[in-house]
Amino acid sequence: MNKPFAITLDVGSSLANKTGSWRTERPVYVDRLPPCNHACPAGENIQQWLFHAEEGNYEAAWRQIMKDNPMPAVMGRVCYHTCEGACNRAKLDKPVGIHAIERFLGDLAIAEKWNVNVEAKASGKSVLVVGAGPSGLAAAYHLALLGHAVTIREAGPFAGGMMRFGIPKYRLPREVLDAEIQRIVDLGVKIELNTRVDDLDAVLATHRFDAVFLAVGAHLAKRAYIPAGDASKILDAVSLLRGMETGEQPLLGRRVLVYGGGNTAMDAARSAKRLGATETIVVYRRTREKMPAHDFEVQEAMEEGIMFKWLSTIKSESGGTFTVEKMKLDDKGKPQPTGEYEEMQADSLVLALGQDVDLSFLGKLKGLSINDGVVQVDSNMMTGCKGVFAGGDMVPAERTVTVAVGHGKKAARCIDAYLKNSVYAPPPKHELAVFDALNSWYYSDAPATVQPMLDLARRESTFEEVVGGLDQSNALFEARRCLSCGNCFECDNCFGVCPDNAVIKLGQGKRYAFNYDYCKGCSLCANECPCGAIKMVPETI
Amino acid sequence: MTGASRVKFYQTGTFTVGNRLLDVSVRSVQSDADRNNSLNSGHRACQGCGEALGARYALDAAMRAVNGRLVVANATGCLEVFSTPYPESSWRVAWLHSLFANAAAVGTGMAAAMKVKGRKDVRVIAQGGDGGTVDIGFACLSGMFERDDDVLYICYDNEAYMNTGIQRSSATPAAARTMTTPAAGQEPGNVFGQGKNVPLIAMAHGIPYVATASVADLRDLEYKVGRAMAIHGARYLHVHVPCPLGWGCDTGDTLKVARLAAESGLFPIFEAEAGEVTGRRTIRRRVPVEDYLKMQSRFAHLFSPKRDERRIAMIQAIADRNIRRFGLLDKSEQGAHP
Missing domain, CATH: 3.50.50.60 (FAD/NAD(P)-binding domain)
Known part of the structure; x- marks a missing residue:
């Protein structure tokens, strides 16, 4: 430091001054739970698949849905989309048309013949699923992906359950349903149609199944x-x-x-x-x-x-x-x-x-508890009878396709854990991304895309589908209305607004990191983060 | 309509610094991982400093516009003090500090020297805070304008002399409390004067380009720096940069308070060429001035112990006049920037 006063100072010399020592609070990146994900009975990571869809990366978006739900084209049509009821965008203008985008992705997947493959090694375990409705099909799909051999026994002449026998064609065209069921069958799931399970005890006595998932639905009027x-x-x-x-x-x-x-x-x-x-x-x-x-x-x-x-x-x-x-x-x-x-x-x-569940086939299954006409299950979807799980309309829950699909997924995970002699522990949930955690200034105003409706005259006389789908351009528009609540979408705001250059941009897909050597803890980044993905936490000294 | 503005409506987070859905060529300078960082880490500005942010925004944009061929003269003030405490410097541009009053004149000299040396590629920026610009350096500034010297002068306006302990400048707004305009007496805070609007004074010199900008609207600020660097002659850019310490707001609210200044109409954002207003940034979500004032303890005496209705209304009238004068609610005219 032998510099005379008032002469050139070296570039980069201020880096010696570690201003991070001023800090009393530090910003940290967090992932908060978007309200749509929180509200989805099937547990879809909606925010994440919209993130892919925003970029026009439809296949990645579809594959993200498929991690949780094997029937996006069906779901995009018949789900009552509680996600949209919870959507934070509704507080700005209209909720994001999540169901419409999901349907678009599902239809595109069918048209493009996208498929999923079993990557897990065969476990050597076999599972019986009773009922080929949404819950049974979803469970079979997830179990198959986990490497288990799955047999579905279905009393009716077709698979689909209430999706086929309860939902009219004008809401769910059958070729869509068939295509998505076929994809599950292609994973190696065996569906035995017209095979009613009349006496579960008898079936279990003659066949060796390592676990059973009951999903017979509620078909008695x-x-x-x-x-x-x-x-x-x-x-x-x-x-x-x-x-x-x-x-x-x-x-x-x-x-x-x-x-x-x-x-x-x-x-x-x-x-x-x-x-x-x-x-x-x-x-x-x-x-x-x-x-x-x-x-x-x-x-x-x-x-x-x-x-x-x-x-x-x-x-x-x-x-x-x-x-x-x-x-x-x-x-x-x-x-x-x-x-x-x-x-x-x-x-x-x-x-x-309303409908009731036909429980006669359960006979004298040991330990089973029935209350209010439905089978009681524990938090792992298991009935009182060891190794026998149940879901869908036959257990106490709201009776919708989406809830049923969610049951199927959860049951598959619990059954998988059970087959490995352990108990399924769901990952801890993130803190909810409430509207107040967002900085809505940064989102442009964009009205919701309304799906075309079939002309009234045709609607009243035919069973053609009433609600039309989105096309590539308006699906993209709609996806881009997503606020990405609670999850970084790499908007560069933190990187831009830091007066101290204390945010490091790690490159596409890698988000950012804080340089705590220089971060003074002003909290500008946290306040200006549009989606609430930065949290200030007190420093401990 | 440019490509950028056409797709903009469809974007997630349109108003954010970056946008991964946009083509790289139309993204902001600040979103670039390799931006110049003209004012680097380790400077001693307070937490949440608007001026430090504004200076980096402006100079990074200028560096990109002129491919790094830039020299900068700096007036005395916060910006100089916090960036170059001996023996450290935070600057990553060729930068010179001389005196409080003479930044514009030093800029003039630099431009003349470059001309003599035949360095047509090197451009000059002179910069300072509101004290060094609207008060102490005003004579040199006016001379630079009048001679049409090839310098862009940037004023970072935080509305008082901050590093010496928050003394009033002629850019301090009416009713604001400073050390020299205490919240005491019949009319607490700064006087309701006639105002000294330096952007309008600059326009009166008939110079090629005058603009105001806010640290809360990065894209607009970057556009204006780029526009200014594409023009030769005397140019003036006045950037609104909140000071959390002097204004008495939360360190994390720097951009919010700047945003409300613009959205209330108190700080009109516009641009002018040869003395004529050619563009304005219209208000997107209009707010009453009260929303802006309430965030800052320098205006606390307007609300407590008793609401000062009369003087709040007078401040609202200033905002309303700005809105009329600059057409800030005219939706037919989009902002000039993409």
Whole structure:
């Protein structure tokens, strides 16, 4: 340091001054749990696959989905997308159309014939899956990928379960369903159709399976006692929807009543319309607000001319005349009879009052516990009977395809652990990325892309798919609306806004690192991070 | 419409420093892992310093614009003091400090020397804080403008003399508390004067290019530096750079407070050529001045112990006048930058 004053100073000489010693708090990079991922019953890493889709890397996006869900094209159509309800973007304009992008990716995968392969070594273990619905198929898929031999026994003539026998074609075209099931079969999963398991004990006594996954669904329609002059005029929604698949198309007549207010009632009413009914009326005991059916399904039904009779119960039938009692809601929102009656003419009545699980095949399986008509399972999806797991509609949970697929995945992981004599321990969940953790200034305003809808006229008379898909350009647009909540998307903000050059850019895909030698702990990076992926933590001295 | 602005709407995080979805050629200078880092680590600016950030933004952009052929004259002030405490320097540009008052004149001399030596490739920037620019160095600055010397003068405006302990400058806003305008008496804080708007004064000299910019809008700032370096003659760039210490805001709120200054209309961002306004950065999410003022303890006396409605309204009127005068809500006109 023999420099005279007021003369040239060397370039880089300030690096001797380690300003990191000023710091009382240090920034650290974190991954927070995006609300979409948090809300997904199938446990998809939505934020991550959107990240790939944003770059137009659709195959990588699809492969990311396939890690959790073997049926993106189905899911993009029939899932009730709780992810979008949780999406932080809704607080700026509209949620990201996650389901639409998922569907686009699923369809593209089918068109491009993308496939997955089993990379794990064969484990030598074999698993029986009872039921080829969404839960059973998902479990089989994941188990196969883990190297286990899987056999599915299915009572029906086709695989798909309620995806085929409960969801009408206009919501889920069968070629899409078939393609995604085929992909699972191609992994070596054996599906034995028309093979009902009547007595599980007997099956297990004669065949050696190392574990069993039960996923038989809920196919028994709940009935209501309605005294009827002509019982043939009354049928249930499950048989109606099933009949359309098996070719036993029921004759409903021109004026059809549908009794119930759930999604199945909507499916039944809209199917009746397509089968030629000129008038379809949904009779429901409470109000629209109280209806369990999803709002968009009610909306689509109304657009198609389905009529609704609120606050009404059906009491009896005689000669094509149905007696209906008016209801009113009490203080607790429960419907109460009023004693006022009216008459409605109809050719038939479809009951859509919910479904039960047929548990007769379980017989005297040891340790099994049944409560409220469903099989009880522990946190690892195992029933009281060792090695027998269950999921989907037959266990206590919300009955949707997505929940079922999620059960399948979880059960597969638990079964895999069980087969290795251990217990599945899920990785710890990250802290939730709430909207307040984001800096929304940095996101441009971009309205949601609305999927094209099939012309009304065609909708009412055909079983063509109602909701159209996105194409490459608007799928890309939609994907790019993602805020990437809680997960770094390499926007360079921290790297740019640091007044001390204390952020090191590691290169594409490698994110950033802090140079704590010089970071003064001002927290600008944390405040200006759009997605909340930086956290300030106190220094310990 | 350029390619960049066409795709911009579709991007995740459009307003961020970088954007992995954009073509490399249209990305910002600051997003480049190999940027010059003209003001390097180890400087002694306070935590969250807006001026340190603004200087790096501006000089890195200039270095790219002129392929590293750049010399810089610096006035006395925070920027000089924190960057070159003997025997260390944080600069990675050819940099010279002389006096408080003469940065513009030193710039003039550098430009003349380069001309004599036939170094047409080397460009000159003179820079300083608001004290060295709008007060102490003002005569030299006006002379540089009047002679149309080939220098870009950049003023980093943090609205007071900060390193000597926060004394008022003629860029200090009305009602702001400083050491020399204490929050005491009938009219606490700085006086409501007529203002001394140096960008407008620069425009009155009829020089080729005048612009204002904010450290909160990097892309706009980089565009303006690039535009200025593409022009010869006297040019002036006035950059708003919050000082967390002097303004009394959180060290992590430097950019937020700068953003609110622009979004409230208190700091109008525009550009002008030959004395005529040619572009403005329009307000995206307008906020009342109160949102801006409340973040800073230098304005705390406007809100406590009792709200000073009259003077808050007077400050709002200043913002409203800026919005009208520069057309800051005119959505038909997009910002000049891509």
